[in-house]
Amino acid sequence: MPWKPPTPIEVYQLLPKTNCGRCGEANCMAFAVRLISLEVKLEDCPPLIEEERYRGSYEKLRGLLSPPIKEVVLRSPKRIVKIGGKYVLFRHELKYHNPTAIAVDVDDSMETEVIIKRVKMIEGFEYEYVGQKLKLDAIAVRSVTNDPKKFAKTVYTVAENSTLPLILCSTNPTVVEAALDVLNPPHHRPLIYAATKDNWREMAEIAKRFDVPLTITAPGDLDMLVSLAKTLSEDMELKELALDPGCLVGVGGLSYTIRAYSWLRYKAAYDLWRYAGYPLVGTPISVWAQMGGDLRDVMWWEAILAVMLMTRYADLIIVHSLDGWVLLPQVMWRFQLYTDPRKPVSVPPGLREIGKPDEMSPVLVTTNYALTYSLVLSDAEKAKVNAWLLVIDTEGLAVDVSVAGRKFTGDKVAETIKSTGLEKRVSHRVLIIPGKAARVSGEVEDMTKWRVLVGPTDSSEIGKWLEKNWTPEKIKELTGL
């Protein structure tokens, strides 16, 4: 049985029931409803958190709402990264929480300058996409030398030069301990990678002493992995664990990997089996040790593994390539995979420039549904046109749906022309609306008093369409200019 939220009544009974409105909802019942669909957090109800008398209820509610996949927190003095905290196996069942964290490695055999350079690159990585800045989340520090002093020094250098949380990668407890002495939790709260069947006692002791989360790994051996999860969580009382069943490629390897990640998450989310109920760590970086040959080939496979593991439930991945083309699809797919499938994704309405438009450039009208918007923008850019793009607030709905649902109306278009000052940007008075909005062309004309042309149904035709319909003669015919 998959995870089920409590009923609104159950939740309501435990809320303060004062209807004070501090959560931003009309009353406690409304808050309860949004709580069970996980749109708001318990912490959004201030009285529940602040007042001592609600402590008991708060704890109970936390229990009721806690995810079958535990949430684990990594921290640096400046950043918090949460991994896990998942409720469902499929994103359409609710949505996925806590986007897969992407960590890039440095190691203790690198020269200090190289380390600093890599850290700066990881830190500075940024790609702008539908108004969002896509970034990387953590730094994995590996011990290549197996020398505690060297490792501690490297970790110190990284911490000094970065704001991101760290992952301490070594199976040697002494090495990990040396780094933790330097980081001095709780100031920093790194993730340890990893406890194995050979070192688990020592690693667990260290994780406990410093109160930091610990990854367990048992490549190729799910029995061992869950045995360790049980032992460490129950007999050694470690609360924050993460699991890595091992990331393997090739014949027998990739199938094992997909099977292991899928089953672990299935057991946690559908069977609510607690020994699998921890964030999953994936290591696409392992292709670097498993494959030889051309660097580009290895990078290609690293991207493949990263995307496959993200799709199959990894909550944190560790990669090595810092090349833009390897990382770009990862951050973009992560963004998409973690959007809320219940809510359409939208971009802010307004006026955008395509190429270098001037006062005689055409005005294309579209919706603020992120995908429509992106496609129109992409197609128009591909066609190398100079145009204005008027983005209407259709509440994130696509053209056909918003026309049918009366979100794409003459009023809305008129309003957007006004609020964007379009009248001062162009000297003509012609709008080109999407082919799928042909039905409202009359009303748009009436409300805006602009001439309306019905453009192509598919944005891939924009270039061709403009070539044919936005010629000097036609403009003259239309506008007299």
Next chain:
Amino acid sequence: MSKVSKSVKDELKARQEATVYSLLAKITEALEKGVIELYNVEIESDELEVRLTPQQIPVVVTPPQVVTEAKPEVKAAYEVAKAVEVIAKKVVELVRIAFEEPKPQFSGRVVEVRLGASRKDGGSRDRVIVIGGHTMPAYYYLVGYKPPHPPAFGGDVFDMRIGLPRAVKLAFGDALDNPVEWARVWVEKYGAEAVDIHLISTDPIIKDASPEEAIKTVDAILQAVKVPVIVGGSGNPEKDVKVFKKVVEAFPSEGLTINSLNLDMKLEDVCPYIAKTNATVIDFSPMDLDKAEQINRKVYDWIPRERIVLDLNIGGIGYGTEYGFTAMERARLSALIGNELLQHPFNVGAANAWGAREAWITMDPYWGPKEVRGPLWETLTSLICLLAGADYYMLVHPLTVKTMKAVREYLFSEPKPREPEKALDWLSKSLPVI
């Protein structure tokens, strides 16, 4: 502290340790048997500063769950043991449990669809492709379950020169000027398992080529390559109906696949003609399961279910991939729990991946050459669909075909790593700094 008194103290400690050990051993034994007699157990914790490292302690502390059902006296004993254990640092043995495979329950089955017809079926294909037949979601590696048919990969060919990304031009060169040559290169050089001919010249606003011309092209391709052929229209619903009708009539026994039927078409004008042949069809319903059910239900009026493939559309990474992905995941799950209207294998038009700007524009050098980004985009978009259960792919770039074939081989191999410990080699290996 003097030397003497230190040695005395050490001896005392050793004795106490011994007491603790024997006590723990007794408790352990008792806990296992469920009975215990404890005499004189008054342990003052202060006295027991045992300096031990975990490995040195040869005692097994039974895990707590045994205690929950234990008798009160046993419980008391356990508490004592626990107190001792805290002082003696924790001694824990690995509790071995097994990872039991989950048992997903599904009752539905995706139909098997055959693309292409061999000589024995009246066609002339050397190779046919069968897709579908699933009774489990994709890559559910249950012991004893063998996925019936692996996915297959076809190569896209257009019947006239169109704007193509440089990466594609580099791969095919002059063959792009001639669909027959293009198809041949796909099959002979790049291992395409089928050819997707897109008859875009029939578009009234492009060349408005006649159905007869389309037939010529399809004929030439059927002659040149002996793999299944998928016949795509121009996207103009009125014209496509006319072209499809003529094409299936001209090649009624080759097992052509019609790409695609949608709700904007007058289905009654084409489906009856397709029904008379051994052609299969792709029903197209972009990211909408309700409409997918609608079109399938309509098409069933003429064409048997076993001849229908479903296309829920996909956008390249960054451009709607998640909608197509989720539509496929939902459709397949629904099919497997018994929704007959969605029990069809999936087609993926991965060429859409190239619609993502990141796949074709020149970007700042940091983001790498577009000749690499393009095929990578197509590959990754295809892989995402693969995990959602995609069965047949129309691909543009040979590198995607190559990678997808490798991934297919790996995913369809028995999930048993040869050297699992290699998964940790990355931890301590010096890697090229890039």
